[in-house]
Amino acid sequence: MSEEQTKTIMVDNLDPGFRDEVAAVPGGENIKKCFACGTCAAGCPVTNIDEEYNCRRIIRQVLLGLRDEVLKSPLIWLCAMCYRCTARCPQSVNFTDVMRALRFLAVKEGAAPPDLLADNDEIDRLTQLVRRDLIKGSTDGRKTVMEELKARIRQA
Amino acid sequence: MQASAAAARAMSLLAPARGTCIRTKVYPPQRDVTDEPPRIGVFICHCGSNIASVVDVEEVVRRTAVLPNVVLAEHNIYTCADDTQDTIKDKIGQYRLNRVIVASCTPRTHEAIFRDTLRDAGLNPYLLEMANIRDQCSWVHSAAPDSATRKAADLVRMAVGRAARLVPLTEDTVTVKGAALIIGGGVAGMTAALAMADQGFPVHLVEKSEALGGAARDLFRTLDGLDVQAFLAETIDRVIGHPRITVHLHSHVTQVEGHVGDFTSVITTGAKTRQVEHGVVVVATGAVEGKPTTFGYGQSPRVITQRDLSGQLARGELDLPKGATVAMLQCVEQRTADRPYCSRVCCTMAVQNALAVRERHPDARVVVLYRDMRTYGFREIAYKKARQAGVLFVRFDDDAPPGFSLGADGAIELTVRDAIVQRDLLMRPSVLVLAAPIVGQHDRQEVSDLLRIPINADGFFLEAHVKLRPVDFASEGLFLCGTAHAPKFLSETISQASAVAARAASILSRQTMPIGAQIARVDPDKCVSCMTCVHVCPYLAPIVGDDNKAQVQPTVCMGCGSCTSECPAKAITLHHYTDAQILGAIDRLLNAGPGPVGPGEGAYLEQVGVARPRWTEG
Amino acid sequence: MDTDQELVILALCCHYCAYAAADMAGSMRLQYPGSVRVLRFPCTSKIEVNYLLTAFERGIDGILVAGCLEGGCHFLEGNLRARRRVERAKKLLDEIGLGAGRLEMFNLSSAEGPRFAEIATEMHERVVELGPSPLRRGREAVLAGVAGMASLAEAVIAGEKT
Numbered sequence: 038m039s040e041e042q043t044k045t046i047m048v049d050n051l052d053p054g055f056r057d058e059v060a061a062v063p064g065g066e067n068i069k070k071c072f073a074c075g076t077c078a079a080g081c082p083v084t085n086i087d088e089e090y091n092c093r094r095i096i097r098q099v100l101l102g103l104r105d106e107v108l109k110s111p112l113i114w115l116c117a118m119c120y121r122c123t124a125r126c127p128q129s130v131n132f133t134d135v136m137r138a139l140r141f142l143a144v145k146e147g148a149a150p151p152d153l154l155a156d157n158d159e160i161d162r163l164t165q166l167v168r169r170d171l172i173k174g175s176t177d178g179r180k181t182v183m184e185e186l187k188a189r190i191r192q193a
Numbered sequence: 194m195q196a197s198a199a200a201a202r203a204m205s206l207l208a209p210a211r212g213t214c215i216r217t218k219v220y221p222p223q224r225d226v227t228d229e230p231p232r233i234g235v236f237i238c239h240c241g242s243n244i245a246s247v248v249d250v251e252e253v254v255r256r257t258a259v260l261p262n263v264v265l266a267e268h269n270i271y272t273c274a275d276d277t278q279d280t281i282k283d284k285i286g287q288y289r290l291n292r293v294i295v296a297s298c299t300p301r302t303h304e305a306i307f308r309d310t311l312r313d314a315g316l317n318p319y320l321l322e323m324a325n326i327r328d329q330c331s332w333v334h335s336a337a338p339d340s341a342t343r344k345a346a347d348l349v350r351m352a353v354g355r356a357a358r359l360v361p362l363t364e365d366t367v368t369v370k371g372a373a374l375i376i377g378g379g380v381a382g383m384t385a386a387l388a389m390a391d392q393g394f395p396v397h398l399v400e401k402s403e404a405l406g407g408a409a410r411d412l413f414r415t416l417d418g419l420d421v422q423a424f425l426a427e428t429i430d431r432v433i434g435h436p437r438i439t440v441h442l443h444s445h446v447t448q449v450e451g452h453v454g455d456f457t458s459v460i461t462t463g464a465k466t467r468q469v470e471h472g473v474v475v476v477a478t479g480a481v482e483g484k485p486t487t488f489g490y491g492q493s494p495r496v497i498t499q500r501d502l503s504g505q506l507a508r509g510e511l512d513l514p515k516g517a518t519v520a521m522l523q524c525v526e527q528r529t530a531d532r533p534y535c536s537r538v539c540c541t542m543a544v545q546n547a548l549a550v551r552e553r554h555p556d557a558r559v560v561v562l563y564r565d566m567r568t569y570g571f572r573e574i575a576y577k578k579a580r581q582a583g584v585l586f587v588r589f590d591d592d593a594p595p596g597f598s599l600g601a602d603g604a605i606e607l608t609v610r611d612a613i614v615q616r617d618l619l620m621r622p623s624v625l626v627l628a629a630p631i632v633g634q635h636d637r638q639e640v641s642d643l644l645r646i647p648i649n650a651d652g653f654f655l656e657a658h659v660k661l662r663p664v665d666f667a668s669e670g671l672f673l674c675g676t677a678h679a680p681k682f683l684s685e686t687i688s689q690a691s692a693v694a695a696r697a698a699s700i701l702s703r704q705t706m707p708i709g710a711q712i713a714r715v716d717p718d719k720c721v722s723c724m725t726c727v728h729v730c731p732y733l734a735p736i737v738g739d740d741n742k743a744q745v746q747p748t749v750c751m752g753c754g755s756c757t758s759e760c761p762a763k764a765i766t767l768h769h770y771t772d773a774q775i776l777g778a779i780d781r782l783l784n785a786g787p788g789p790v791g792p793g794e795g796a797y798l799e800q801v802g803v804a805r806p807r808w809t810e811g
Numbered sequence: 812m813d814t815d816q817e818l819v820i821l822a823l824c825c826h827y828c829a830y831a832a833a834d835m836a837g838s839m840r841l842q843y844p845g846s847v848r849v850l851r852f853p854c855t856s857k858i859e860v861n862y863l864l865t866a867f868e869r870g871i872d873g874i875l876v877a878g879c880l881e882g883g884c885h886f887l888e889g890n891l892r893a894r895r896r897v898e899r900a901k902k903l904l905d906e907i908g909l910g911a912g913r914l915e916m917f918n919l920s921s922a923e924g925p926r927f928a929e930i931a932t933e934m935h936e937r938v939v940e941l942g943p944s945p946l947r948r949g950r951e952a953v954l955a956g957v958a959g960m961a962s963l964a965e966a967v968i969a970g971e972k973t
Contacts, residue, residue: 045617045618046616046617046619048558048585048619048620049620049621056583069583072576072577073613094613097611097613101614128577299837300851301826301834325849328837332837333836333928337845341845348849351850649883650882667886711853729892731889751886753853753886754852754854755886755888755892767853772861775850775852776865779865780865782821782871
């Protein structure tokens with residue numbers, strides 16, 4: 038965490054408009070319903086491999102009004118758009134679509150380079166290719182494929 | 194509780210028809226068994242497979258049949274079934290049984306049923322004894338059937354030892370005084386008063402302050418938006434105008450004597466006293482907001498309680514600068530080691546007030562610092578509304594309370610750790626609103642001493658049973674409603690008070706009522722007038738009579754036996770729990786008792802006070 | 812008590828709490844040792860030292876007295892009186908050499924079925940460690956003697972008949 042992300046938050050200076058702005062983007066409507074139970078993060082496959090990414094914390098940052106910290110963060114691009122959080126949320130916050138809204142705002146406000154969207158799409162496509170190969174490979178020669186993959190990861 | 198409340202409302206409507214459809218059950222005359230030696234019949238229950246799948250019931254029958262005084266031992270599939278009860282009645286006549294033992298489930302649920310069986314068969318109901326071989330045997334020893342069978346036989350044997358010494362007892366009746374005394378003129382007391390008066394019972398309503406209304410005078414809106422002050426004014430009007438309610442303002446109840454159905458009390462108003470007669474007492478003395486001693490309360494006018502804030506909002510007094518922060522701190526001086534309970538209403542009050550602040554001051558930030566939001570039931574909707582209205586809810590742990598400082602210029606500074614972003618939040622609120630605890634009345638001990646009613650560790654009055662008797666005190670004829678019992682919402686107070694009216698009506702609507710026969714009795718020949726029993730009794734049942742000997746008022750005695758154990762002269766006997774009966778069970782368990790019991794042996798001699806060596810000796 | 816059988820422990824229980832808790836242990840199908848036999852009292856304040864000592868004199872192996880939580884007595888202070896009596900009886904048990912360990916007072920509420928099973932187990936284990944009551948062994952010897960004489964008498968009668 039950067040130094041900025043650990044310092045005291047001055048409540049009286051927070052931007053209360055940010056959460057309304059997010060709520061105004063299609064998909065972000067329900068963000069204020071969140072009561073911080075953490076069910077979203079508990080089931081998230083991304084949180085599972087990287088604790089720095091935490092759905093509940095991102096929602097919290099929005100509600101607090103930490104606009105720049107959220108929009109400039111690379112974390113908002115990590116979401117795999119799997120909708121597990123949405124399926125499990127007891128308050129119908131629909132976090133996956135909140136995430137779309139945040140990405141939209143980030144690009145719109147210039148907090149993220151516009152080509153990031155295209156890059157992200159390309160990463161998703163490549164990830165799917167690897168995934169397909171792994172699964173298909175697992176039916177013919179699973180062991181070989183898995184071992185090769187692990188070896189490549191080690192090299193990288 | 195809600196069911197009793199609904200019953201009270203229905204009874205108000207049905208008041209004119211009360212008592213018109215009653216059919217009295219007629220029992221045959223009771224057989225006089227005093228001169229008969231005990232002839233015990235033992236009915237051992239299979240309870241389907243509940244008992245019989247573990248306990249060898251036939252073996253228990255074999256072991257029981259040979260015991261002294263037992264003339265019949267048999268087993269039944271379901272002893273509580275109607276046809277089995279008819280069989281028991283037949284067998285009582287056929288074998289001239291004069292004691293009956295049912296070995297089955299718990300007497301807590303079935304004793305009343307089998308006592309009724311005995312009455313139907315012309316036996317005194319106190320000649321029944323039960324052995325609990327299901328709940329306390331087969332169910333808890335299902336893995337060890339041999340041991341369970343031995344134990345069941347032992348339990349039945351103990352019952353035989355006791356049953357042989359049971360004696361018939363007669364229940365006294367009292368004439369019921371059909372009026373109520375209600376202590377406390379708040380919403381609880383007034384609701385109970387109206388519900389009882391509407392059913393036709395006269396009510397004395399005693400209020401210590403100069404006006405009716407109690408704590409509700411400081412409440413303005415319910416969460417649903419109802420106008421509390423308008424409701425209160427209407428209720429007070431109805432109470433004052435009701436022909437059957439007598440209101441005593443500026444008054445205290447200074448003396449209560451008597452017992453369920455027949456109390457005589459003294460109401461003191463200034464220098465004047467007035468004696469009233471009544472059949473029930475309702476404790477509706479309420480509670481108060483505990484004034485905080487922390488977080489600058491009393492040091493700064495900008496630190497207020499939730500109740501203060503709702504008053505300011507209702508009167509339009511809340512003045513906030515543009516873009517102000519309003520901080521609300523929950524669980525102040527409650528849910529701590531010193532005061533462990535939750536005041537139940539503060540979370541909802543905070544949500545309600547937060548919404549009102551946001552509505553009137555849309556530019557104000559409202560931050561609620563909480564430990565757990567307990568906006569239970571439909572109150573959750575308001576909590577959601579508050580979140581959607583932009584109220585910021587920040588959770589803190591009880592071991593990391595918010596930091597607070599009050600500057601020389603009166604500036605409030607509050608810091609709290611946000612566990613989710615793992616960063617400190619700092620705010621300088623224009624107003625700090627504290628969720629102060631609801632605490633018991635300061636004079637609760639006097640009320641407790643007056644009526645001998647228990648106060649729990651939290652400083653509230655304790656009901657007889659939280660689920661089975663939620664508006665009764667353990668002492669008969671005393672009832673409880675409102676915040677004297679525990680912190681609660683206005684709506685909960687109203688339903689509890691209505692429930693009290695229904696429960697009280699079950700006493701007040703009778704002409705006479707029976708009093709249980711399990712009571713203490715003093716042998717005047719043995720009494721040395723030491724007053725021990727008078728001091729020991731939790732209900733003031735023993736009094737010293739004209740002959741300077743103690744006597745226990747049968748209608749006040751609750752049958753606990755405290756006095757009998759403390760009496761240094763052993764002058765007091767508790768009916769149905771005499772020494773002979775208790776030791777009879779113990780001795781039979783250990784195969785140590787004498788042989789068969791003769792007619793009227795043991796208990797009888799104890800009662801008439803004939804000096805004799807302890808029967809167990811020799 | 813079957814003379815050749817297991818230990819016997821009396822549980823003297825208040826109707827309002829421990830007896831109800833024992834019922835609840837049943838409803839919950841909890842298991843505890845079969846040595847414990849419950850005797851119901853209207854309140855533990857009815858339990859006199861005399862009852863406790865008589866039971867020990869007759870050979871009981873252990874007694875547990877179970878009343879309401881302190882401060883929660885149905886009759887205000889009955890359980891506190893009972894505790895004082897139990898303490899007194901324990902002293903007497905120590906003095907006569909039987910040992911205070913065979914007697915214990917417990918407090919629980921009617922909602923504590925699991926606690927009742929726990930108490931019963933705890934007391935049973937304690938008495939197992941202490942062994943059967945020495946007074947019980949004395950009784951058994953007497954009973955065995957009586958039985959011996961009876962069979963002798965039977966043999967004599969039988970002999971006369973032949």
